[in-house]
Amino acid sequence: MSMIGEALTLPNGVTLKNRIVKSAMSEALGDQNNNPTQAQIDLFANWSAGGAGLLITGNTPVDRMHLEHAGNFVLDPATDREKVSALVAAGQSGGAKILAQLAHAGRQAPEAVNPRPVSISDIRLDLPGYGKPDAATEEQLADVIAKFTQSAQCAEAAGFDGVEIHAAHGYLLSSALSPRINTRDDRWGGPLENRARLALDVVRSVRAAVSPGFIVAVKLNSSDFQKGGFGPEESVKVAVMLEAEGVDFIEISGGTFEAPTAYQHSAKSQSTVAREAYFLDYAAAIKAALTIPLMVTGGFRSASVMNAAISAGKTDLIGMGRPFIADPRFAAKLLSGEIDKAPAVEQDFPPADTLPRGAVLNWFCTQLALVGETGKPDLSLPVLEGHEAYLNRIDVATERLLAARS
Template sequence: MKSKLFDNFTFKNGVTVKNRIIKSAMSEALGNLHYEPTEGLFRLYEKWADGGTGTLITGNVMIDRKALGEPRNVVADHDSILPFLEKWAEHGSKNNTQLWMQLNHPGKQAFKSAVKEAVAPSAIPFEGKIGRFFHHPREIEKEEIVEVIKRFGYSASLAKKAGFTGVQIHGAHGYLISQFLSPRHNQRKDEWGGDVKGRMKFLVEIYREIRIQTSEDFLISVKLNSADFMKAGFTEEESIYVSKELEEEGIDLLEISGGTYESSPMSKAQQKNSTRIREAYFMDYAEKLSKAVHVPVCVTGGFRSRNGMENALDSNAMDFVGLARPLAIYPDLPILIEKQVMNEIKLDQRKTGIKKIDDLGMLEITWYGQQLRRLAKGKITKPNYPVILSFLQSLAKNGKEILQKQRSNS
């Protein structure tokens, strides 16, 4: 019997995706010094396209070179990048694969090494030890808000011209849109703040601008937090409210995630028995969301078996399975699953056993980033590569910079 994982799916605009597997965004950091995608990035996406994934969502593509999330981001803010984007689209859309560009602005969640200054809805810095990695932000002006909205639209238009089949607006994980949505970070008194209707205005206007600068048949997704998992942050109730409004606007897909740099829900979710059984971190929320909206939903995070993915789809709480780290190790995982060569994905937690190093919280990200770079060079991955060697290799190459927090999932 054919698995639902490999059923196609047709969006309301008539675009059909060949299966229900989505590669969620990961931080590749494979742009060059001119913020352009490189041959390694083309090679990486061709590998994933050949591996059978139905939809590939890129890692962060920034809308403004003055607002980088981290070094070596790709930036789509000028038409001079079009030839590079066209080549990326050519490689990433092979094998009848959907290719969506994730668009983002970091707001205050941009490393000091990447930007000269940072803006945010309100001039509120990060709390705790994490704050030392970031600038104290200034409050973004109204005129700048309008400019940022236009930039999102322009970057999306470049993606469409280049041959990408859609874009994803990054509204999660504590970046600028997520900051606007959060009452903890957005304490404005104008039309861009206040209650959830005011705080979501920035996201809605970005969606509208992208739709204006692209077309009705161009797919637009939003990555949205189920919650921030922080006191006085964005809540599940607000997330569902925003999702309803996005449905009214005509959004094509919602990808559910959660947390920010300041608070990751993953470790807490892993401890829950329901998560261990059902695998996915955000299934409980997805079930609530499915009763409130009829937008196609993708849940990303935690899936480690064919049965887990199929059961999640059979629950009707979601339409797509999002995978990140498994595809960093097994780029042809969809083919392996379909042929029943691999029904379980074993990904051990990456630890050295040295508490001071493990407590830094960056080993997993460094390790998976090195696997992505192997694929980008045309090499095979090393699933059993020792974590301590990965750490020493990165330390030798980057020095103390690796002690900064980085992203494993965009």
């Protein structure tokens, strides 16, 4: 059997049936009250039937005023428990485990959703559409920790197998780690131990509030890929700190909204190694410092590259997103040997610098919605049409959200 087909038992005793993980993607299918819709439920049923060992939900905010976008579904006491439980049951229906990815957008909350978000500092995101943040007070940071904990408890009550705490990609916990964004001079800023305090306090509080068999994972940047930001050496140190708090695995990715490395796409002209697993070299140093499993997400497509990464001890779990959109059932085909490479439709796209910012990511988000609504993507849809369709979808979702709030 190939390495990706082997089971993996996590530190808390939970066993994943194989090493393929559907990493978090923004489903943007929540309703106007930030509850899961039937399309989102059907999407997870489709993915679970596809053979992966673990599914992770898209960005699931712990605070309704700090969404990644209006289409998020939120996990808090006001959430429709029956709909969330239906989502969980769908995700588990094919034998996969399912985690809720808990997040707080911080300064990356869209201005239309929150014009004055709470962040680790008052440094504004250098992109249009985002408001000037307020630096969080001690009371607000305590509230953030409490909300992550409350959401984890809601996740366990709804039947999730665990949670993944999002401390990557520039969201609140990630920006707290960054010396470029975290300019505080109190106990939350300055040395790495202070900048890591918020993420560590969240993990510690969540771990204490849920049962021992409930998975607690963390998504961490290998690097922000920004000058003066959170870098590889600090990432290794934070990973070791997180292991000490009892996390079951760490997922490694990279980049932020301003430097979107995790969302890049590579052309066919690049070598297989160059265009696949582009965080793997960073992850190897982290893996060497840990005893808990590591998951690497970003670029994997070829079974041979995945198996080699596991065999070389650079990762334990293989995270993928876009292939699950192009073919929700590809994992079973890869594991059986029917195919030797996951779908890589993005390799046929025009170079990113010839397209509007975010166009490829938005095309995939449109396809993701189509899979939820119809059961399959429309891969013939031009990139720019998919891009525009997603922007329109988010505009409509935002209007509905604001109308529901009022």
